[in-house]
Amino acid sequence: MTASSGPALPVPDGLVEAFRAYERAVAERDTAALARFVAPGSSTLAGDPRGLLVGSDAITAYAAAPGPRRLVQTHVQVTDPDHALVVALTEHESGGRGQQTQLWARTDAGWVVTAAHTSEPAPALDTRVWRVVGDPLVPGTPGGPLSGESVAVKDVYAVAGHPVGGGNPAWEAAAPIERGDAKAVLGLVEAGADLRGIARTDEMAWSLFGTNPHYGAPPNPRAPYRVPGGSSSGPASAVSLGHATIGLGTDTGGSVRVPAAYQGLYGVRTTHGAIGTHGVLALAPSFDTVGWLTRDADLLALVGDVLLPDSTARGSSELVLVPELLDLAEPDVREAVEAWVATQGLVVRESWSLGELAEWRRAFITQQSWEAWQVRGGWLRDRIDVLGAEGRARFEHASSIDERTAERAQGVVHAARARLRELVGDRVLVAPTTPSVAPLLGSDLAALREPTLALTCLAPLAGLPAVSLPLRTAAGLPCGVSLTAAPGRDRDLLALAASLA
Amino acid sequence: MTASSGPALPVPDGLVEAFRAYERAVAERDTAALARFVAPGSSTLAGDPRGLLVGSDAITAYAAAPGPRRLVQTHVQVTDPDHALVVALTEHESGGRGQQTQLWARTDAGWVVTAAHTSEPAPALDTRVWRVVGDPLVPGTPGGPLSGESVAVKDVYAVAGHPVGGGNPAWEAAAPIERGDAKAVLGLVEAGADLRGIARTDEMAWSLFGTNPHYGAPPNPRAPYRVPGGSSSGPASAVSLGHATIGLGTDTGGSVRVPAAYQGLYGVRTTHGAIGTHGVLALAPSFDTVGWLTRDADLLALVGDVLLPDSTARGSSELVLVPELLDLAEPDVREAVEAWVATQGLVVRESWSLGELAEWRRAFITQQSWEAWQVRGGWLRDRIDVLGAEGRARFEHASSIDERTAERAQGVVHAARARLRELVGDRVLVAPTTPSVAPLLGSDLAALREPTLALTCLAPLAGLPAVSLPLRTAAGLPCGVSLTAAPGRDRDLLALAASLA
Structure with a gap:
């Protein structure tokens, strides 16, 4: 589903399974499992309301798993057989909606996320401030x-x-x-x-x-x-x-x-x-x-x-x-x-x-x-x-x-x-x-x-x-x-x- | 800069210029110019704190240009010569930081965005609510x-x-x-x-x-x-x-x-x-x-x-x-x-x-x-x-x-x-x-x-x-x-x- 006028590429083998396993890890708050989906290397990105983390080391050290939520919509844009963007609209147990955008890449070790961008519902007020x-x-x-x-x-x-x-x-x-x-x-x-x-x-x-x-x-x-x-x-x-x-x-x-x-x-x-x-x-x-x-x-x-x-x-x-x-x-x-x-x-x-x-x-x-x-x-x-x-x-x-x-x-x-x-x-x-x-x-x-x-x-x-x-x-x-x-x-x-x- | 162990792909021709032109259009609040970067079609995505818009028609009708901001960091992940993810960390004139994630695709009409995800700094309180x-x-x-x-x-x-x-x-x-x-x-x-x-x-x-x-x-x-x-x-x-x-x-x-x-x-x-x-x-x-x-x-x-x-x-x-x-x-x-x-x-x-x-x-x-x-x-x-x-x-x-x-x-x-x-x-x-x-x-x-x-x-x-x-x-x-x-x-x-x- 790219913007090119040609036909949309098929969803690559294994991507759906990897995405589902990722979501299972979120639901189970299994941080070790989540860490395995972080692409190793210094250019991997993870951004959420707290800031943008650059590099898998920083992400593994600081990134927080999202809270309990369900997926309302999921969209896939395949750019080539080894890469796809997966965009999910999320509905949170505690109210409100968010969005999760991930660029997935196929590696020898399986599908991993090279860039993630997560938005969560803002609270009524930031009680830390x-x-x-x-x-x-x-x-x-x-x-x-x-x-x-x-x-x-x-x-x-x-x-x-x-x-x-x-x-x-x-x-x-x-x-x-x-x-x-x-x-x-x-x-x-x-x-x-x-x-x-x-x-x-x-x-x-x-x-x-x-x-x-x-x-x-x-x-x-x-x-x-x-x-x-x-x-x-x-x-x-x-x-x-x-x-x-x-x-x-x-x-x-x-x-x-x-x-x-x-x-x-x-x-x-x-x-x-x-x-x-x-x-x-x-x-x-x-x-x-x-x-x-x-x-x-x-x-x-x-x-x-x-x-x-x-x-x-x-x-x-x-x-x-x-x-x-x-x-x-x-x-x-x-x-x-x-x-x-x-x-x-x-x-x-x-x-x-x-x-x-x-x-x-x-x-x-x-x-x-x-x-x-x-x-x-x-x-x-x-x-x-x-x-x-x-x-x-x-x-x-x-x-x-x-x-x-x-x-x-x-x-x-x-x-x-x-x-x-x-x-x-x-x-x-x-x-x-x-x-x-x-x-x-x-x-x-x-x-x-x-x-x-x-x-x-x-x-x-x-x-x-x-x-x-x-x-x-x-x-x-x-x-x-x-x-x-x-x-x-x-x-x-x-x-x-x-x-x- | 993908997660594969091979060398990072070079940034494709024209992408940097397209990205700069997009940012210029944001700075000038030129909605007509911005609309030209929206990939035509029903699978184009644009998400911001208001919600996820699906399809270029909805995006052109409803998406709002981001407010005045400057880019603090820009990261590019090239998936193939025709596609790249561009992630920008933004600092807003009115305070706070945000993030903009875009999947760009090369088409006959030039580089366009097939998916965008924008986060903006949350206000102290949502005065509409x-x-x-x-x-x-x-x-x-x-x-x-x-x-x-x-x-x-x-x-x-x-x-x-x-x-x-x-x-x-x-x-x-x-x-x-x-x-x-x-x-x-x-x-x-x-x-x-x-x-x-x-x-x-x-x-x-x-x-x-x-x-x-x-x-x-x-x-x-x-x-x-x-x-x-x-x-x-x-x-x-x-x-x-x-x-x-x-x-x-x-x-x-x-x-x-x-x-x-x-x-x-x-x-x-x-x-x-x-x-x-x-x-x-x-x-x-x-x-x-x-x-x-x-x-x-x-x-x-x-x-x-x-x-x-x-x-x-x-x-x-x-x-x-x-x-x-x-x-x-x-x-x-x-x-x-x-x-x-x-x-x-x-x-x-x-x-x-x-x-x-x-x-x-x-x-x-x-x-x-x-x-x-x-x-x-x-x-x-x-x-x-x-x-x-x-x-x-x-x-x-x-x-x-x-x-x-x-x-x-x-x-x-x-x-x-x-x-x-x-x-x-x-x-x-x-x-x-x-x-x-x-x-x-x-x-x-x-x-x-x-x-x-x-x-x-x-x-x-x-x-x-x-x-x-x-x-x-x-x-x-x-x-x-x-x-x-x-x-x-x-x-x-x-x-x-x-x-x-």
Whole structure:
């Protein structure tokens, strides 16, 4: 059944039997049998809503078998006696229809699939990304500067009429219905942006990777099969997916900048204290800040115009690159940052002799953990098992920190703040946002936490604003370069980012 | 690049140029140019999230060009010098990624596509189906008989914390935030069902086809490119798509039964007055009833156990088929109903000499319209242009009905009620739910309104409960058979439907 005007070719011997055996393996969820139908080699393709896998190794490792379904129609197009396209319309047990397109090839080992493309019915909402979503959930005030924009609000902000979920079902179940909006939420709505919905966060906003144990990891469309970055994971993925244009997040130790880098977005962490956090679920008040993510640098700055206080803090646009910080990144990210730096005019390379970096990072973690237990320990003390394993381990460690240890850490934090502010001065620090691209789902995330914090803790330690700009590695994966400047230079930094984008 | 162990075949001459020309046509939204790449013939395939189109005529008529996007990766698998599969990973201007798989064939007229499969990024929510959706929007009370079920509530029911939208943006914008749930909503939540969200309705719940002019027609997954049926269009599509297991709707003149028939679902209209409609946006109070849709007859009955009053009304299970009513259906639907009847045991065929049918239908429309203006005219009088064309025409006609005409119509309705109740007696009337399968989008829906009402107005005229069971025509399209019985026999009828399913 090709498009040629000649007669359709007969269905080749064995194809129907092979297709039936494949469908049997799907029905029986027999992954070993399914793997035998994957054509070996680096050019085999398998695409589904999660992404396109290239090569039989990747397919065997990551491809998921389709859920229970029946075939409504099957069409065969034979191109030659050894190849045929089989297209099946599927009806799923859980409702909805999908489509499966496969190119089959005859090999010495029998019929195999060289390319597959599977569509499945979309869910009502992607519960990895969203808790609630509407058309819109809350309409923006007409006529404002953000008219036409839509916001994904991280589930740590108060939204009138809804509880704050905080990324944990038990917290959400116990949370009161909010009577008003958090200041940043209200600011966006009054500026004309529609609230699209309330998006997922890592548990209690305390993680950098976005792998919430209760709701799953939101997808990272530009780096499929990799983590989205957290803890503002839902707002970041919502923006990447085109579900919203603005992701409203929070950044305590990197929770906006990490997902920005991992997903190829623009992201800003504001000067500590510049935007009030009343109505925001606290994690570590000394470091908690409002931040946001966009696909566009101009919109990133426009949101700043709306939310930030008028600021007189100005400084130079001189970019300072610190080799010790650059060297914290893996080679692919380092090269991407170096390549970006090479396109800029004036960049000063300056060694900061940062022997204290490891001590700073440890002090940051100690003070963050201490504060997290101060704000959340009262509720968690009798129910810490409501948390996932990662959150539980972190809060258990936090509960074990004694006051003297916390005080010592605070001393280091204060010293680091003074020193970093002095080093940055009125210039703009350039550094990799994260040391790596988004790690693969299922990889050793714990091992990546400290190297990532080593870079992302500097702005929080010093209370500085930081903007992450999207870059790509040679392999095409997203990463980020960060610009950090003196406190209050948020608008300055956003304008610089827009001019460099 | 096939799976054979031999060397990959070279990319055939002209294929790259053809593919580039195709992509140019996509970028320029040049539908005429795109049509030239569709292989002529009845076996050409084009599948996208809306459904699978078979044959070049259907593709040319219905397929939509993809939106603005860029190609991230392109893979070619050549099966022979005249055929190649081209797989492209797409990144969309509005966010997210998709995939396009095409089988290209060389013909005398150049390279054409014999099969295409396109995936596009899913939106945050399908705004044709939903207004608001959550995980869940409201959790059900634990431990009830409907635990594990999820409800799509038609946007005419009060849901605490939300306005009632009524399928019209101006109405929604002016509507107050509801302080409590409508009785049926509360009943489902207290029985353990989660509220999944608030689903679309036709404007003011007054249509049978589900083509809302403001939000678009929800998809009909089992009859793609056809209307979903209305006015409970959103709840019906939500159930078909697997977004919810229960669609809570209302049925005034067929608004649950029509989408049930069009989408292959079970649906019930309850005895008039059996379930209170406090908190439900009224259309015509003499006929308005609570109803619901499911994919499963047992669940249809279980919802009845929760919502219906305990009832002693029982009757016989004798099925009565009335040829005059059967003859109101088109041949494909009539045959499906006849085939179903043939599988039943005792079915009495009985002529009812229904010369008054047309008069009844007219009286129903007049009284419904009169009441609709009584309840909605006050608000609409000064702003009727907020309605779409169909709604405006209907309400304008309603506003022109004088009291004497309305009184005459009411007299006919009363007579019809008495006569129908007498004819049905304690038996079960069997009839086609609708005279046709779901009409194609864009077809002449107005012409289908009266023939459809001729069948669907009988239960409302007499205030009787009616259940629609899903059937299929010979062509595989959904249609329905209705069982109608004496007032109060709802539970009886639901049990009968479950036993027949």
